[in-house]
Amino acid sequence: MHSEMDDIDRKICGLLQANARASSAELAETVGLSVSSANERVRRLVSQGVVVGWQARLDPDVVGAGLCALVFIDMDYEGEPEACAALVARPEVMELHHVSGAHSYLMKIRVRDSRALQAFLQEVLKPLPAVRRTETLLSLEALKETTAMPIAGLDSGGDDA
Incomplete structure (x- = not known):
């Protein structure tokens, strides 16, 4: 608590x-x-669980994860927990959000290039029985990418790199 x-x-x-x-x-x-x-x-x-970890930020291009894609995923209820568990376990999956709206989930993935993205979609994502449909957006440039949380009551001076 x-x-x-x-x-x-x-x-x-x-x-x-x-x-x-x-x-x-x-x-x-x-x-x-x-x-x-x-x-x-x-x-x-x-x-108290306020600070939950200590991590280094890595340059995606240097470590071979230069392509960032956002994937909308539509899933059937049957098999959904297993599909989510399989995706969460993958190192390429940076984020997986259960979302409101037209789609079931929004996934952020980082891979080397478009060939690696295609392989992930065809070999990992689409074979999952619960997955009905996907829509993939490629990030052309990340104008902001951070893990820093806004802290209520703290005046943020703007630089949260």
């Missing part, structure tokens, strides 16, 4: 999103706490 976050917790969360490698001394100085108090705050945020 999450307890209420105060302004210092929100600032620490914002700082960690911007730079998860920030030292305890940097966090403490920025929020006006002692290093031990800042460490305790971070430990509490982790134990």
